Amino acid sequence: MVRIPLKQLLVENPQKVLVLDGGQGTELENRGIKVANPVWSTIPFINESFWSDESSDHRRIVKEMYNDFMRSGAEILMTITYQTSFKSVSENTPIKTMEAYDRLLSRIVDFSRQCIGDRNYLIGCIGPWGAHVCCEFTGNYGPRPENIDYYQYFKPQLDNFNTNDNLDLIGFETIPNIHEIKAILSWDEAVLSKPFYIGLSVHEHGTLRDGTTMKEVAQMIEDLGDKINPNFLLLGINCVSFNSSPDILSTLHEHLPDFPLLAYPNSGEIYDTEKKIWLSNTDKLNSWDTVVRRYINSGARIIGGCCRTTPKDIEEVAAAVRRYT
Numbered sequence: 001m002v003r004i005p006l007k008q009l010l011v012e013n014p015q016k017v018l019v020l021d022g023g024q025g026t027e028l029e030n031r032g033i034k035v036a037n038p039v040w041s042t043i044p045f046i047n048e049s050f051w052s053d054e055s056s057d058h059r060r061i062v063k064e065m066y067n068d069f070m071r072s073g074a075e076i077l078m079t080i081t082y083q084t085s086f087k088s089v090s091e092n093t094p095i096k097t098m099e100a101y102d103r104l105l106s107r108i109v110d111f112s113r114q115c116i117g118d119r120n121y122l123i124g125c126i127g128p129w130g131a132h133v134c135c136e137f138t139g140n141y142g143p144r145p146e147n148i149d150y151y152q153y154f155k156p157q158l159d160n161f162n163t164n165d166n167l168d169l170i171g172f173e174t175i176p177n178i179h180e181i182k183a184i185l186s187w188d189e190a191v192l193s194k195p196f197y198i199g200l201s202v203h204e205h206g207t208l209r210d211g212t213t214m215k216e217v218a219q220m221i222e223d224l225g226d227k228i229n230p231n232f233l234l235l236g237i238n239c240v241s242f243n244s245s246p247d248i249l250s251t252l253h254e255h256l257p258d259f260p261l262l263a264y265p266n267s268g269e270i271y272d273t274e275k276k277i278w279l280s281n282t283d284k285l286n287s288w289d290t291v292v293r294r295y296i297n298s299g300a301r302i303i304g305g306c307c308r309t310t311p312k313d314i315e316e317v318a319a320a321v322r323r324y325t
């Protein structure tokens with residue numbers, strides 16, 4: 001194999017920090033693809049012409065986006081499957097059967113692997129349950145979040161990703177609710193047979209979007225003890241405020257000092273879920289250089305950007321990773 005398995009890399013090369021790509025959905029939007037729709041960044045893959053026409057514009061745009069992130073220094077990149085759950089796809093596109101859905105996912109993963117080559121790592125991206133109802137930034141999962149059948153929701157995407165050798169890691173990202181985290185961490189190797197991570201969606205004041213503290217999240221993980229799925233490789237934060245992210249990661253590190261972490265904040269802009277646009281917030285108080293240095297001091301092993309971060313941001317991340325490792 002051209003790549004050392006990620007689990008091995010994390011253990012055997014403790015100084016190594018991998019540079020992740022940036023916000024793909026928003027970067028596709030910057031390049032002219034309209035992602036404001038119910039399946040969000042999955043949209044270019046829904047049209048059959050993406051697959052049948054080698055010269056399709058959308059195909060070229062996705063390829064160029066991956067190339068630009070790699071040129072900036074990204075060595076671990078994600079599939080564009082944040083809002084590609086079976087529920088989202090079957091309720092909002094002409095793809096209705098499990099067979100057609102499976103084909104869609106396999107096509108996306110294999111295409112992504114072709115784009116990034118054999119040397120780079122590929123993450124199978126899975127957005128939270130809340131993405132399909134747009135509450136990943138509130139964590140408000142209704143009156144009984146503990147009764148949601150998270151497994152039923154994730155199963156079709158998981159079953160596909162578990163068995164695709166082109167994927168090195170599964171990424172559950174922007175997870176805002178503690179019951180969803182508990183559910184994911186209750187699944188054993190039969191359900192989650194590939195290495196995976198969880199990216200938490202956290203308020204700028206430092207709690208999970210549903211109000212759970214980082215201490216409580218860490219305690220829940222500690223309490224699982226030996227029962228934890230050995231494929232659970234990293235925990236971290238994503239799509240969180242750029243300015244507060246170093247403090248949040250450092251709190252997580254305080255409570256889980258030996259656990260590999262990851263961080264990929266958004267640009268600091270705020271998502272308007274109604275209009276599906278990004279609203280500017282306060283200016284960046286920090287530079288990537290400062291933020292990345294602090295992440296590394298807090299045990300981060302994968303660092304990149306989330307929504308509204310671009311190849312330019314990843315260039316700065318990569319330079320800082322080189323400087324501090």
Ligand SMILES: C[S+](C)CC[C@H](N)C(=O)O
Nearest residue numbers: 040131132134271276307
């Ligand atoms: C801004 S992305 C991370 C999320 C998109 C949202 N779930 C939507 O459907 O608009």
Ligand SMILES: N[C@@H](CCS)C(=O)O
Nearest residue numbers: 023024025082174239
């Ligand atoms: N990984 C997704 C967004 C997560 S908030 C993307 O880059 O489009």
Ligand SMILES: [Zn+2]
Nearest residue numbers: 239266306307
């Ligand atoms: Zn994001």
